[in-house]
Amino acid sequence: MANEDEDNIVLNVKELYAGYGRIKILHGINLELRKGTITVLLGTNGNGKSTLLKCLAGMLRPDAGNVILKLGEGEKSISLIGKKPFEVVEKGVSLVPEGRRLFGNLSCGENLAMGAFSAPARKNLKTNLNRVYELFPILKERKNQLAYTMSGGEQQMLALGRGLMSNPRILLIDEPSIGLAPVIVSRVMAAVKELRDKFGLSILMTEQNLLQASKIADKGYVMIHGKIVSEAVSGKLMDADFVRSQYLSK
Ligand SMILES: Nc1ncnc2c1ncn2[C@@H]1O[C@H](COP(=O)(O)OP(=O)(O)OP(=O)(O)O)[C@@H](O)[C@H]1O
Ligand SMILES: [Mg+2]
Numbered sequence: 001m002a003n004e005d006e007d008n009i010v011l012n013v014k015e016l017y018a019g020y021g022r023i024k025i026l027h028g029i030n031l032e033l034r035k036g037t038i039t040v041l042l043g044t045n046g047n048g049k050s051t052l053l054k055c056l057a058g059m060l061r062p063d064a065g066n067v068i069l070k071l072g073e074g075e076k077s078i079s080l081i082g083k084k085p086f087e088v089v090e091k092g093v094s095l096v097p098e099g100r101r102l103f104g105n106l107s108c109g110e111n112l113a114m115g116a117f118s119a120p121a122r123k124n125l126k127t128n129l130n131r132v133y134e135l136f137p138i139l140k141e142r143k144n145q146l147a148y149t150m151s152g153g154e155q156q157m158l159a160l161g162r163g164l165m166s167n168p169r170i171l172l173i174d175e176p177s178i179g180l181a182p183v184i185v186s187r188v189m190a191a192v193k194e195l196r197d198k199f200g201l202s203i204l205m206t207e208q209n210l211l212q213a214s215k216i217a218d219k220g221y222v223m224i225h226g227k228i229v230s231e232a233v234s235g236k237l238m239d240a241d242f243v244r245s246q247y248l249s250k
Pocket of ligand 2: 049050051098174175
């Protein structure tokens with residue numbers, strides 16, 4: 001019975017240490033992502049949220065610790081340490097980066113196509129494109145528009161859509177609400193929720209907007225100075241102690 005719970009963990013971060021040369025940023029991170037859930041990683045500026053996602057996506061090699069990926073029953077668990085970004089994508093883990101990082105001078109449709117570079121993604125290109133257009137009809141309307149001329153909200157939808165084009169089972173989303181008006185943030189959060197509910201994705205999302213994130217998250221962690229200082233499950237994310245922990249260094 002104990003193993004049933006363990007089986008639901010698709011991404012398991014264990015005692016992860018990382019930094020940039022001599023600058024140490026992450027100090028022993030432990031975190032679990034469960035299948036079909038949204039887990040939010042909270043923390044104010046500069047606490048290491050993006051650094052952790054970069055480690056998971058193969059863009060930064062950790063100094064120590066492990067990241068175990070186990071996607072489904074009967075599938076072998078593997079370590080993501082030492083894997084290159086494209087190998088991580090091929091394993092079904094995709095990053096929607098902070099600041100969206102779109103190709104501004106390419107059209108919306110071309111940006112989506114750029115997301116489908118791995119072999120499994122190319123094979124499922126049509127299905128995934130239909131999924132993206134079903135989820136974000138506005139992207140179909142904007143198909144031929146240059147990305148840099150799209151609104152901030154549309155660009156965030158496009159970044160999520162491009163992530164979906166890589167055929168992921170786990171999506172890492174770095175601060176999707178940044179720079180967006182509150183009403184657009186609600187729309188982006190609703191889209192992230194649909195990615196879980198309609199497409200069964202497991203999602204690890206960093207956010208500073210706790211109020212908005214708490215509406216869709218199943219679990220939350222707070223990171224301060226490269227350490228997890230508290231965690232809470234859905235329903236407890238707006239409790240005073242948890243909210244306070246996000247703003248207090250220990
Ligand atoms: N390439 C780099 N070289 C050196 N230091 C870096 C590099 N990237 C990030 N840092 C430092 O690592 C620390 C953590 O940064 P990180 O981007 O992970 O924080 P964050 O929690 O994502 O912040 P934000 O909410 O502002 O995006 C910061 O002090 C930052 O200056
Ligand atoms: Mg960041």
